[in-house]
Amino acid sequence: MLKLFKKLKPYSFPLIIVVILLLIQTVTQLYLPTMLSKIVDKGIVGKDVSYIEKIGMYMILLTLLGGIATAIASFISSKIAMGFGRDLRRYVFTKAETFSLAEMDKVGTASLITRTTNDVTQVQQLLITILNMMIVAPLTCIAGIYMAIKTNANLSLILLVAMPVVILSILFVGKIGMPRFKAMQVKLDKINKILRENLTGIRVVRAFNKQNFEKERFEEANFDFTDNAIKVNKIISILMPLLMLLLNLTSVSIIWLGAYKINSGSMEVGNLMAFIQYVMQIMFSLVMISMLFIMIPRAAASADRINKVLAIEPTIVDTENSITEFNDKGTLEFKNVSFAFPGAENNALSNISFKVKPGETTAIIGGTGSGKSTILNLVSRFYDSTEGEILLNGTNIKNLTLDSLRKNIGFVPQKAVLFSGTIEENLKYGKPDATMDEMIHASKVAQSYDFILNKEDGFKSIVEQGGRNFSGGQKQRLSIARAIIRKPDVYMFDDSFSALDFKTDAKLRAALKGETANSAVLIVAQRINTIKDADNILVINEGKIVGQGKHKELLETCDVYKEIASSQLSKEELENE
Structure with missing residues (x-):
């Protein structure tokens, strides 16, 4: 907690103002019982109306001053807390942006969302409470004890019994509640995870008629969270009645003992009233605490949980000697590259070597889970290879800044991702300063220009969240256009033509040839027709290259490739190859 609160340094000046205002509030509150005592003992007993009016006016002014100070302090403290919450969300989001896929997998998407929203809100609410109570409560308690002793030292002995009981009650409840509060956040993570999976996979859930199963899964997590929350609230609910009981017992004890003192003439009524108010202030300060x-x-x-995210050191970062310039353009080379996922016993890729020159297209094909997409992830440095080198334009990608590396890559993921906004904004994601001519050209190459024109607002047409108002093929073509508009040194297509019909696929690949004359092209695909014209085809099986060459060569030399081709092409097509 203290580690996070160190980030309040930019708010030092408003914090000082809040402290001063709360001091004013505390002083006014503490001085009111003394003035009330004077009104009773001097004004009422002495029947001095002018004295009562005079002191009463002072009390009104003090109350107004304290009220104004409280209002301004609350306003400033709210602004500080909201600003601090905004900063924390920015810190967590910015940190998450630096994570590699390994760190993202470690924390979990659902957990990151919870930490950025609910966890930050909890800290934010505590800060508001601290600013409004933590300063006032201790000051009121200490000053109240002093004023109570000053008013009547003998009666103050009651506090020696009441205060320790109150403090022990608070500590007891805090000790029992802490583990359950921690469990609540973990259980909330689980609810978010299930909810997120259900909402994003709603089509699959309905297609397999699993609504009842998902409902039961959610209810199990929800009831688990609810049961824990009820137990926590039961513990907390004990505290307030207990404190009020102690408060009232203390008041009764003071009145009972004070009555004897007034009767014996050793104490005045006004002093007893002031003493009761001071004790109430002390007890209420403990209630606030x-x-x-x-x-x-x-x-x-x-x-x-927030600190754990902020403490994670990304494994893939720029080094001090990272460079941004290249000797040549459009060359990608793998030299004996191997890779194992964190915690895995076996390599996902082993001894991968190939080279793609400017204007050349290298295709990668293989069975599910063979490591095809992993190769592309290594080029983008979503993961780092465990052995070997990956060279972009003759330079080891680990020696490049992440910014310069990714600026020179046009990546189209397996699952087309569009962002809410407009078509134009999504295309400019690839190149922020792209002109309309560049967008038109890229969309024509990607075979998306026609359906964009058919939209009422053209390039200004709205893209809903996740691109749900576009078909799978349209989303893929817009994703391809977004990559083309960058004019990168390396194009990477991760099974990015799977939603296209054969005619559109052929037209798109033909149009791409003119765009990639000076760039390396890496295509991961499942369809033979998509890759058979590639300059070089890599056949991957269990993370290893088991065949390399052109389409016709592989049909003769590689059994794995021949098996894939046989499953997709007719006997006549194979004989004509």
């Missing part, structure tokens, strides 16, 4: 103890365990658990 107890509210903090209720909030601190959950906020501490949230702060710990």
Whole structure:
């Protein structure tokens, strides 16, 4: 918690203002019982109306001053807390942006969402409470004890019994509640995970008629969270009645003992009234502190989860000697590259070597899970190879800045991803300063120009979240156009033509040849027709290259390739190859 609160340094000046205002509020509150005592003992007993009016006016002014100070302090503290929450969300989001896929897998998408939203909100609410109570409560408690002793030292002995009982009650509840508060955040992660999976996979859920199964899965997680929350609230619910009981017992004890003192003439009525108010202020300050103890365990658990994200050091970062310039353009080479996923016993890729020159197209084909997409992930440095070298334009990609590496890659993922906004904004994701002519050209090459023109607003047409208002083929073509508009040194297509019909696929690949004359092209595909014209075809099986060459050569020399071709092409097509 303290580690996070160190990030409040930019808010030092407004924090000082809040402290000063809260001091004013505390002083005014503490001085009011003394003035009330004077009104009773001097004004009422002495029947001095002018004195009552005079002191009463002072009390009104003090109350107004305290109220104004409280209002301004609350306003400033709210702004500080909201700003701090905004900063924390930015820190977590910015940190997550630096994570490789390994770190993303480690934390989990659902957990990152919870930490950026719910966990930050918990810390934010605690900060508001601290600013409004943590300063006032201790000051009121300490000053209240002093004023109570000053008013009547003998009666103050009651506090020696009441205060330790109150403090022990608060500590007891805090100790029991802390583990359950931590569990709540983990259980909330699980709810978010199930909800996210269900919403993103709603078509699959309905297609397999699994609504009831998903409902039961969600209800199990939801009831688990609810049961834990109820147990926490039961623990907390004990605290407030207990504190009120102690508060009332203390008041009764003071009135009972004070009555004897007034009767014996050793204490005045006004002093007893002032003493009761000071004790109430002391006890209520402890109640305020107890509210903090209720909030601190959950906020501490949230702060710990936020700190864990901020403490993760990305494994893939720029080095001090990272470079941004290249000797040549459009060349990609793998030299004896091997890779194993974190924690895996066996390599996902072993001894991969090939070279793609400018204007050449290298295709990768193989069975599911053979490691095809992993090769593309290594080029983009979503993961780093465990052995060997990957050279872009003659330079080891580990020696390049991530910015310069990825600026020179046009990547089209297996699952087409579009962002909410407009078609134009999605295309400019590839090149922010792209002109309309460049967008038109890229969309024509990607075979998306016609359906864009058919839209009422053309390039200004709205793209809904995830591109759900476009078909699978349209999304793929827009993703391809987004990559083309960059004019990168390396084009990477991860099974990016799977949603296209054969005619569109052929037209797109023909149009691409003119665009990639000075670039290396790497295509991962499942369809033989998509890759058979490639300059070089890599056949991957269990992470190893088991065949390399052109289409006709592989039909004769590679059994794995021949098996794939036989499953997709007719006997006549194979004989005519």
